[in-house]
Amino acid sequence: MMDTMLILRNIKVENANAIAGVTWGFPAISNFLGFVHAISRKLPPHFSLQPNGCGIVCHDFQVNAHQPKGWGDYVFALTRNPLTKQGETASFVEEGRMHMDVSMIIPCDGEVPINLDPEEVTEQIEQLLLEHRLAGGTILEVGAIELVRLPEEEASLAKFERRQLRKLLPGFALVQRADLLAQHTEKCFQQNPEMDAMDAWLDFSALKFMAVVEGDNENQDDHSGKVEWQYIPKPGKGWLVPITVGYRGISDLFEPGEVLKARDSSVPFRFVESAYSIGEWLSPHRLGKIQQLVWRYDVDPESGWYLCKNDYQPEKTAN
Numbered sequence: 220m221m222d223t224m225l226i227l228r229n230i231k232v233e234n235a236n237a238i239a240g241v242t243w244g245f246p247a248i249s250n251f252l253g254f255v256h257a258i259s260r261k262l263p264p265h266f267s268l269q270p271n272g273c274g275i276v277c278h279d280f281q282v283n284a285h286q287p288k289g290w291g292d293y294v295f296a297l298t299r300n301p302l303t304k305q306g307e308t309a310s311f312v313e314e315g316r317m318h319m320d321v322s323m324i325i326p327c328d329g330e331v332p333i334n335l336d337p338e339e340v341t342e343q344i345e346q347l348l349l350e351h352r353l354a355g356g357t358i359l360e361v362g363a364i365e366l367v368r369l370p371e372e373e374a375s376l377a378k379f380e381r382r383q384l385r386k387l388l389p390g391f392a393l394v395q396r397a398d399l400l401a402q403h404t405e406k407c408f409q410q411n412p413e414m415d416a417m418d419a420w421l422d423f424s425a426l427k428f429m430a431v432v433e434g435d436n437e438n439q440d441d442h443s444g445k446v447e448w449q450y451i452p453k454p455g456k457g458w459l460v461p462i463t464v465g466y467r468g469i470s471d472l473f474e475p476g477e478v479l480k481a482r483d484s485s486v487p488f489r490f491v492e493s494a495y496s497i498g499e500w501l502s503p504h505r506l507g508k509i510q511q512l513v514w515r516y517d518v519d520p521e522s523g524w525y526l527c528k529n530d531y532q533p534e535k536t537a538n
Contacts, residue, residue: 268331
């Protein structure tokens with residue numbers, strides 16, 4: 220349960236990383252949680268705030284990509300690096316970049332003491348934000364910073380949350396839909412026992428079309444006539460997207476300093492690979508509570524899972 224809510228409205232970011240594992244189009248959730256963690260380590264102790272997660276609402280975005288032929292696959296618009304001494308094109312690592320306008324809702328334990336000036340607190344937080352990068356991108360400006368104390372009464376809290384969610388419009392909140400992926404995975408296993416979870420995720424994420432014979436010819440095996448390509452809907456309704464939600468350990472957990480040239484030799488080390496799930500972009504006013512859009516770490520070193528999880532629960536519709 221959070222005591223205070225830190226709202227960062229309309230953070231404009233330039234050249235953020237648009238690639239997350241094998242997905243592209245928006246930064247990984249771990250980029251935002253890592254940003255919150257970095258901020259929490261530098262918050263002045265006398266603020267008495269301890270962030271414990273974040274919600275993400277995207278208001279606008281522009282991926283630096285284009286279709287060279289006007290159709291087909293997208294290609295990232297890359298920077299042109301200086302030539303080498305021999306006048307040849309220098310080798311470089313391909314990077315996908317994007318500009319975005321996002322808001323972040325950060326639940327915090329504790330509350331700012333009443334003897335502190337609220338304007339000075341928000342000014343210090345803004346300066347701290349501008350000193351950091353978000354998903355590798357440069358923060359150009361922050362529209363507004365709000366520190367809000369949550370009401371204690373249940374009726375007042377419900378009204379407060381509805382008002383705050385509507386203030387995030389226009390925009391879309393990213394929530395997790397692992398339930399849809401689990402249903403689709405089970406269906407894939409029934410159809411083909413040799414499929415694995417990765418195959419089911421790729422099948423869910425794929426953009427599919429089916430050729431349907433035009434006219435009155437009911438024989439779909441007849442290839443002599445014209446066909447119409449029809450879009451095959453995804454296994455669930457909504458703006459569903461593949462997302463990266465953390466990492467899965469692929470090695471033992473090594474003691475600090477046991478692996479040479481690790482970034483930090485004072486903490487345990489493990490080789491990992493990206494973990495994937497399904498997300499949904501929802502209008503914030505469709506959420507019942509603010510907690511439904513908050514992402515938090517869910518770490519289990521014994522099993523090797525280092526995940527970012529979201530508490531969104533879709534409303535059950537009557538059959």
